[in-house]
Amino acid sequence: MTEGVTGTGGSGGTEGTAGAERHVRVVLVDDHRMFRTGVQAEIGATERTGVEVVGEAADVDQAVSVIAATRPEVVLLDVHLPGGGGVEVLRRSAALMGDASNPVRFLALSVSDAADDVIGVIRGGARGYVTKTITGTDLVAAIFRVRDGDAVFSPRLAGFVLDAFASTDAPPVDEDLDRLTQREREVLRLIARGYAYKEIAKQLFISVKTVESHVSAVLRKLQLSNRHELTRWATARRLV
The missing domain is CATH 3.40.50.2300 (Response regulator)
Known part of the structure; x- marks a missing residue:
């Protein structure tokens, strides 16, 4: 295509x-x-x-x-x-x-x-x-x-x-999203799309352990408890 x-x-x-x-x-x-x-x-x-x-x-x-x-x-x-x-x-x-x-x-x-x-x-x-x-x-x-x-x-x-x-009223940046590194944003987006840790590791050329570390960092920075909350958070911001 x-x-x-x-x-x-x-x-x-x-x-x-x-x-x-x-x-x-x-x-x-x-x-x-x-x-x-x-x-x-x-x-x-x-x-x-x-x-x-x-x-x-x-x-x-x-x-x-x-x-x-x-x-x-x-x-x-x-x-x-x-x-x-x-x-x-x-x-x-x-x-x-x-x-x-x-x-x-x-x-x-x-x-x-x-x-x-x-x-x-x-x-x-x-x-x-x-x-x-x-x-x-x-x-x-x-x-x-x-x-x-x-x-x-x-x-x-x-x-x-x-x-x-x-829209001139729209904020220039999302403060919550801005707390995340570029790699954390990549992992966040893939998690929200339903990828398993192994699939994310393969796509980003990193280890499963590194994926787990990024997910933990994302949850901590965004004050979320699990990947389901993370998916809802990302969907609400049209990141998926």
Whole structure:
């Protein structure tokens, strides 16, 4: 299943003509090496797509270092990363994002379509958010549009952003959710979706004991007693 993208402006490039007319330097940030390899193969044929992949990173520290060293025009950023997640990369790269002469723009590329993830990285400064069901052609177009200053979203996700910013009365942050680390939020969301501890451990590449520790920390911080209360809490906040 594939999807297109929605955004502002009409300056997007297209695969097949981009290579001859345009060029963009990109860094890939994702903690799964095979996924980075696949994206590189799909979009990194510079003569065909106009996209030059100038660096890769698998965690927050690597990402910040590679971005600072290469100064790409666009960063394809996964939301869930070791070391604090995509939001932490955005926070630590804020000075580069604000450089008027040579800004680094961020496009979130994630398997997650949760409203909390989308809103978090957009508040952090990302210019767009697309899910990993996007086609290579659409991803190339999205990269050029973000480079040119457009905001780009997978169609369903645009609604999350509009809803989040439409109401001036809505608090900018959820104080309870803000107590949790990025990894605790990931575990919370999977628990609320009914995953067993072993399934969560496999999906997040951590041990079952580590999952148990994260669940205990979440319950303590949110002052909840069990996973059923946790599921109700997450559902009420549309995190599931």
